Amino acid sequence: MRFAAAFALILALAGPAFAVDPSERLADPALEERARVVSEELRCLVCQNQSIDASDAQLARDLRVLVRERIAAGDSDDEVRDFLVARYGEFVLLKPRAHGVGLMLWVLPPALLLIAGLGLFLAVRRRTAIPAGTRLTAEEEAALKALSQEGDGKPTP
Template identity: 55%
Template sequence: MIRAGILALGIAALSTAAFAVEPDEVLSDPVLEDRARAISANVRCVVCQNEPIDSSNAGVARDLRVLIRERLVAGDTDQEIYDFLVLRYGDFVLFKPPFKPSTYALWLSPFAILLIGGVAVAVSLSRRPRKPASKDTHLSAEEETDLAKLMKEDTSL
């Protein structure tokens, strides 16, 4: 059992290496490579959608990684690269798109859903029948007699 767990962990660790930047993409300048990795971590794979291009095996992700490195070598700033990618693929390509009219729905929808859910819960609770508050919690004489009979029968079993 333990051996199988260790084997599974080893396979998982090795499989993550397969989903990394390929060796032929790595820049010889470590500063540029660090910038490329930082940019790639913030760019969404347009095929995988919720995976950064830095860890995606999709062909488009590879093309984007190469493009980013080419533009870095050409002297582009990080912002110029982001602007180029947004121009080509739209704001969706960024994991943190800018807050502007075309992305308001993206940024505000979680709050709207939370608000709608809160209102639905409040309405549901307000329509729920309330238990009448009874000041008289004592049993009537007839109920006391019935209860005594039931308890007597229960103890005789």
């Protein structure tokens, strides 16, 4: 039973390794490494939560081949990304760029978290602060002391 579970885990983790067909790979190891890095940053438009490097969808395969063709033609990594963004839009990037609408995706969540934290801090601070003029008077303290003596059954000093 444990062997089967371990084997299934190994296959699940090795799944992305089977996505890139050996016929797609470039002969130059340096160019192939660049292609893999770029492919890991691009979203599969069919799967949407996988990179094209990990996806076995036909469109992902076509995009991997396109990335390799562009790199083999001499394009830089940024030029390949720019080409695909121009063709498919910002959605093709797994990590959106920090400009325009993508800037909101990078700035808005931390800003909202800071605002919520500040609001929580102020709410707790306001709740624990004792407003001026709310201290017990001498008569109220004496009455409280008398009540505590009655409740305990023991005199308090």
